[in-house]
Amino acid sequence: MPAPPPKHKPNPKLPRQPLPLLDPERRRRTADEVALGYTAEQAQLEAQRCLQCQKPVCAEACPLHIDIKRFILRIVEGDFQGAHDVISEQSPFPGVCGRVCQHELFCESACVVGKRWDPVAIGSLERFAADHARLRMKELADSYPKPTGKKVALVGSGPASLIAAYDLVRLNYRVTVFEALHQLGGVMAYGIPNFRLPREILHEEIARLQNMGVEFVPDFIVGKTATIEDLFEEGYEAIFIGTGAGLPYLMGIPGENLIGVYTANEFLTRVNLMEAYKFPESPTPVRVGRHTVVVGGGNSAMDAARWAVRLGSDVTILYRRGRAELKARLEEIEHAEEEGVRFEFLAAPVALYGDENGYVREMECIRMELGEPDESGRRAPVPVPGSEFRIPAETVIAAIGQAPNPTLQKSTPQLVTRRGKIVINEWGETSIPKVFAGGDVVRGGSTVILAMKDGRAAARAIHEALSGAREAREEVKA
Amino acid sequence: MSALILDKRQLAPEITWMEVVAPRIQKRWRAGQFIIIRPLEHSERIPLTIVGSNAERQSITMVIQAVGKTTREAVSLEPGDSLCDVVGPLGEPAEICAGERVLCMAGGVGVAELLPVARAYKEAGNTVVALCGARSDSYRILDAELRACCDEVHWATDDGSYGFHGNVVQLLLSLAGPGSFAEGHVIGPIPMMKAAAEATRGWGLKLHASLNPIMIDGTGMCGGCRVTVGGQVRFACVDGPCFDAHEVDFDEMARRNRAYRDLEQIALQHDCKLGLR
Numbered sequence: 026m027p028a029p030p031p032k033h034k035p036n037p038k039l040p041r042q043p044l045p046l047l048d049p050e051r052r053r054r055t056a057d058e059v060a061l062g063y064t065a066e067q068a069q070l071e072a073q074r075c076l077q078c079q080k081p082v083c084a085e086a087c088p089l090h091i092d093i094k095r096f097i098l099r100i101v102e103g104d105f106q107g108a109h110d111v112i113s114e115q116s117p118f119p120g121v122c123g124r125v126c127q128h129e130l131f132c133e134s135a136c137v138v139g140k141r142w143d144p145v146a147i148g149s150l151e152r153f154a155a156d157h158a159r160l161r162m163k164e165l166a167d168s169y170p171k172p173t174g175k176k177v178a179l180v181g182s183g184p185a186s187l188i189a190a191y192d193l194v195r196l197n198y199r200v201t202v203f204e205a206l207h208q209l210g211g212v213m214a215y216g217i218p219n220f221r222l223p224r225e226i227l228h229e230e231i232a233r234l235q236n237m238g239v240e241f242v243p244d245f246i247v248g249k250t251a252t253i254e255d256l257f258e259e260g261y262e263a264i265f266i267g268t269g270a271g272l273p274y275l276m277g278i279p280g281e282n283l284i285g286v287y288t289a290n291e292f293l294t295r296v297n298l299m300e301a302y303k304f305p306e307s308p309t310p311v312r313v314g315r316h317t318v319v320v321g322g323g324n325s326a327m328d329a330a331r332w333a334v335r336l337g338s339d340v341t342i343l344y345r346r347g348r349a350e351l352k353a354r355l356e357e358i359e360h361a362e363e364e365g366v367r368f369e370f371l372a373a374p375v376a377l378y379g380d381e382n383g384y385v386r387e388m389e390c391i392r393m394e395l396g397e398p399d400e401s402g403r404r405a406p407v408p409v410p411g412s413e414f415r416i417p418a419e420t421v422i423a424a425i426g427q428a429p430n431p432t433l434q435k436s437t438p439q440l441v442t443r444r445g446k447i448v449i450n451e452w453g454e455t456s457i458p459k460v461f462a463g464g465d466v467v468r469g470g471s472t473v474i475l476a477m478k479d480g481r482a483a484a485r486a487i488h489e490a491l492s493g494a495r496e497a498r499e500e501v502k503a
Numbered sequence: 504m505s506a507l508i509l510d511k512r513q514l515a516p517e518i519t520w521m522e523v524v525a526p527r528i529q530k531r532w533r534a535g536q537f538i539i540i541r542p543l544e545h546s547e548r549i550p551l552t553i554v555g556s557n558a559e560r561q562s563i564t565m566v567i568q569a570v571g572k573t574t575r576e577a578v579s580l581e582p583g584d585s586l587c588d589v590v591g592p593l594g595e596p597a598e599i600c601a602g603e604r605v606l607c608m609a610g611g612v613g614v615a616e617l618l619p620v621a622r623a624y625k626e627a628g629n630t631v632v633a634l635c636g637a638r639s640d641s642y643r644i645l646d647a648e649l650r651a652c653c654d655e656v657h658w659a660t661d662d663g664s665y666g667f668h669g670n671v672v673q674l675l676l677s678l679a680g681p682g683s684f685a686e687g688h689v690i691g692p693i694p695m696m697k698a699a700a701e702a703t704r705g706w707g708l709k710l711h712a713s714l715n716p717i718m719i720d721g722t723g724m725c726g727g728c729r730v731t732v733g734g735q736v737r738f739a740c741v742d743g744p745c746f747d748a749h750e751v752d753f754d755e756m757a758r759r760n761r762a763y764r765d766l767e768q769i770a771l772q773h774d775c776k777l778g779l780r
Binding site for chain 2: 206244250251271273281284285294299305306310382431432435
């Protein structure tokens with residue numbers, strides 16, 4: 026009999042392993058991924074810092090409830106594939122989540138080690154397990170039996186639909202995902218830059234779902250190409266709406282329609298989805314002048330700013346609150362700073378001025394100070410009278426948030442919405458029976474991981490509705 | 504979805520008519536709506552008006568003017584080839600009145616885009632008068648198709664080689680005045696649409712203009728196609744593409760449409776250097 030593996034002796038006092046990064050100077054000139062990922066040695070050192078708590082609060086804090094301590098133990102033991110398998114019980118996207126999830130708000134904020142030292146780098150370990158398995162998966166193309174159950178349609182191929190597809194296909198549903206654009210992934214394809222999430226990672230994790238039998242239909246706009254009613258007529262028994270928040274807010278200031286003024290969505294779609302950074306090898310151009318001003322403080326603002334740096338511009342992020350109030354992932358803020366993005370805090374745009382040909386040239390801004398907390402609980406920025414100042418701006422990118430895309434809602438008037446957001450009940454169901462919704466179309470602009478949490482809940486609700494389990498639950502309640 | 508090309512015809516120099524299989528779009532589209540195509544993998548996304556459809560062949564038709572890199576790629580494809588992506592129908596259908604004398608005005612490739620609107624007007628029981636403009640006789644397109652659905656068709660050519668000698672707005676002024684029409688629709692180059700709007704201001708004519716700004720996704724996501732109409736910012740892809748011509752800020756739209764002109768030249772030259780097409 027082989028000897029049992031030596032008992033794991035946690036060592037939380039080891040310093041947290043830093044994530045190796047591409048040199049900032051090189052980053053400014055390439056679209057290559059910024060974070061390089063752990064070596065096996067680093068991953069095992071970092072994994073040893075995990076206490077293997079009796080009560081794993083990290084898994085509770087994870088919106089997908091990944092069995093974190095168990096996958097970390099596998100890494101300690103050198104079973105990297107096993108670590109990936111443990112994550113896969115809950116998530117089809119360790120490569121994506123290991124890169125874009127705000128771990129500092131979820132698992133890592135709960136980590137017990139973090140009470141005294143730095144928390145275990147759970148995100149980086151997740152990414153390590155994913156990347157290790159990915160290299161092997163190329164050799165072993167999984168092939169799964171085709172599902173034979175009821176037909177379910179998922180609208181939008183972003184994070185909410187994709188995890189719902191993963192859960193439903195494993196329950197033997199025949200799942201079709203409809204996508205309006207020509208590429209799959211939703212916001213992960215058009216919004217998140219390559220240097221944060223290399224496209225092959227996204228494509229391979231989606232290909233995994235395809236292998237499992239999920240059908241993907243791009244260039245199909247539910248609400249335009251077919252309606253919800255059409256889909257029911259075609260035999261789909263439940264529909265999930267995960268169409269996200271794709272309607273950009275505009276700044277509403279004079280000069281907003283000058284040439285060179287973009288919404289973050291347009292700018293990021295041009296660069297990420299249409300690969301404008303390769304122009305003229307790619308046919309879609311993007312206009313980036315010497316000075317770029319990005320307005321906003323979320324992830325899209327950081328993404329747009331960091332792309333503008335790579336496209337050769339001096340970049341300033343204008344944010345109406347202070348650094349502490351930035352909503353972006355901490356890592357992206359730090360990376361932006363390292364790459365030379367300047368921040369102008371407590372300032373807001375007032376007007377844009379252009380030249381005689383209609384190109385934007387200057388931005389007028391006004392200083393802000395923080396007043397009383399607003400409905401979001403954060404202190405509201407208040408303009409300081411007479412504090413206007415001007416800065417050069419040949420490119421302006423408004424990254425000030427977005428509302429749900431109304432296309433499907435417009436074609437489906439019986440769908441109840443509140444300020445553009447689809448209203449759902451405790452079962453995740455909309456005002457139309459057997460039509461469910463989740464992610465940003467319900468929440469407004471949020472994050473990838475919360476969209477996944479909603480997609481998972483919706484998959485469960487769909488399963489309960491289609492298998493009769495919900496009626497049983499309702500009876501018990503009554 | 505990719506779409507098989509069934510047929511292709513050269514209507515005039517640089518203007519190509521194309522029929523592709525698109526069963527779902529064929530079933531649902533209405534006059535005034537558009538599609539977005541990508542001719543090849545890695546092409547740009549370009550919006551095109553839906554010109555017609557054929558239920559038996561489950562097809563839709565479009566007309567493409569080869570001006571930039573992507574439109575040239577599109578017209579280089581042959582029957583039997585497929586367009587890489589076709590998505591639609593996009594935008595809101597044109598507003599069609601009933602029982603009126605209506606004006607249908609178009610210039611250049613806009614004549615093709617006008618055709619479904621003229622048909623819809625006719626089917627709704629209107630008297631349809633079409634005024635069309637072309638550079639010269641050899642650039643006139645779809646005349647027979649228009650005559651089949653209009654009560655009157657008049658042409659203007661810039662060089663006088665056919666019909667009225669002059670532009671289509673001058674033709675309009677020579678034929679009509681305040682009170683001539685209750686409603687109308689105009690499609691064409693921006694200066695022409697602007698001139699048509701100016702010429703008919705105060706005529707008591709409700710004139711719809713079909714706009715063609717720069718567009719990326721066509722679903723309301725990017726905001727690149729924003730236009731100012733009656734002082735309000737609207738998205739041509741989802742709020743339009745048809746708006747009240749008398750309310751549109753055509754000067755701003757013309758400026759925005761020029762945003763990439765220099766870069767389009769670079770893209771074309773880049774292709775030439777590579778020896779492509």
